[in-house]
Amino acid sequence: MEKKNIDWENLSFSYQAIDQRYVADYADGAWQPGHLSSDPMITMSECAGVLQYSQSVFEGLKAYTTKDGHIVCFRPDLNAERMYNSALRMEMPPYPKNLFVEGVRKVVEANTAWVPPYGSGATLYLRPYMFGISPVIGVAPARDYQFRIFGTPVGPYFKGGVKPIIVKVSDFDRAAPRGTGHIKAGLNYAMSMHAIVTAHQEGFAENIYLDAATRTKVEETGGANILFVDGDNTLVVPKSDTILPSITRRSLVYVAEHYLNMKVDERPVYWDEVTGHKFKECGLCGTAAVISPIGRINDHGTIIDFPSGMEEIGPVMKKLRETLLGIQMGEIEAPEGWIFQIV
Numbered sequence: 561m562e563k564k565n566i567d568w569e570n571l572s573f574s575y576q577a578i579d580q581r582y583v584a585d586y587a588d589g590a591w592q593p594g595h596l597s598s599d600p601m602i603t604m605s606e607c608a609g610v611l612q613y614s615q616s617v618f619e620g621l622k623a624y625t626t627k628d629g630h631i632v633c634f635r636p637d638l639n640a641e642r643m644y645n646s647a648l649r650m651e652m653p654p655y656p657k658n659l660f661v662e663g664v665r666k667v668v669e670a671n672t673a674w675v676p677p678y679g680s681g682a683t684l685y686l687r688p689y690m691f692g693i694s695p696v697i698g699v700a701p702a703r704d705y706q707f708r709i710f711g712t713p714v715g716p717y718f719k720g721g722v723k724p725i726i727v728k729v730s731d732f733d734r735a736a737p738r739g740t741g742h743i744k745a746g747l748n749y750a751m752s753m754h755a756i757v758t759a760h761q762e763g764f765a766e767n768i769y770l771d772a773a774t775r776t777k778v779e780e781t782g783g784a785n786i787l788f789v790d791g792d793n794t795l796v797v798p799k800s801d802t803i804l805p806s807i808t809r810r811s812l813v814y815v816a817e818h819y820l821n822m823k824v825d826e827r828p829v830y831w832d833e834v835t836g837h838k839f840k841e842c843g844l845c846g847t848a849a850v851i852s853p854i855g856r857i858n859d860h861g862t863i864i865d866f867p868s869g870m871e872e873i874g875p876v877m878k879k880l881r882e883t884l885l886g887i888q889m890g891e892i893e894a895p896e897g898w899i900f901q902i903v
């Protein structure tokens with residue numbers, strides 16, 4: 561397959577319509593057979609449930625080329641499962657998990673020309689999502705839904721080397737106790753826009769959110785989980801019912817325990833442990849960056865500097881990041897079932 565003529569290394573993280581996307585409708589009380597479509601536009605009622613009451617959930621994963629030339633996705637079954645759970649919480653009919661994974665396969669197979677070559681650092685980012693499409697005016701779940709998967713090529717997250725970032729502790733809250741923090745719903749992002757725009761205006765890369773109930777515990781950022789390394793080189797992973805279950809985080813925990821022989825401690829992490837300089841390294845994790853190191857946190861003028869500094873990623877985060885990337889790229893043997901081969 562002839563690749564598209566794209567400067568892969570210099571792509572940004574932005575949307576570009578590609579040849580084919582996957583579309584399935586929920587109508588007459590059942591999911592109808594899905595199909596590929598060359599049409600990037602959606603036509604729907606002005607009163608569609610998603611437009612009125614934000615009934616939508618989504619996922620994010622990447623297709624990429626491994627060292628031996630295969631096109632693969634990383635653990636799409638976990639995206640299928642997470643979206644299934646997100647839909648249930650939103651009173652939406654969950655999309656069958658096997659059909660989700662088949663949809664991923666179909667979109668990637670139909671767009672192999674858009675999958676960046678091995679070594680470019682770029683990937684084909686895949687965005688599965690579903691939303692209420694039938695008219696809703698009295699507050700209620702929609703009757704009909706649409707499930708879609710599109711892809712868009714995106715460049716390497718870090719151009720010119722991994723660089724630590726500076727983040728702030730947010731004045732706003734992300735997720736209420738017993739709310740929707742644990743599901744991947746657009747509504748969680750809608751209400752974080754003001755916080756992230758404010759943080760960017762102040763010169764910060766991201767917001768760290770504390771738990772909304774007590775503001776004493778570390779939760780996550782707007783779109784990534786947080787990891788710490790303590791003085792004993794233990795990976796410390798904040799645990800809370802209102803944190804989104806990141807697939808990257810769960811994979812890194814496995815890598816730490818089974819590949820790097822590290823101790824992992826998943827537990828509530830108190831903010832005063834962070835201000836008390838208990839941790840040597842800190843990082844954000846998610847599909848796009850794998851790990852993005854945090855060099856400094858600003859808590860309303862109180863500066864917490866990590867010993868790993870602002871020049872480079874700390875040694876433990878570096879090892880974790882490189883090992884997971886090596887597994888993803890086929891340079892290190894993967895645990896059973898992690899690499900979903902499409903081509």
Ligand SMILES: *Cc1c(COP(=O)(O)O)cnc(C)c1O
Binds near residue numbers: 744780805
């Ligand atoms: C998607 C997301 C993450 C990262 O999850 P991955 O599966 O690792 O990409 C973390 N936090 C939030 C709030 C998210 O929406």
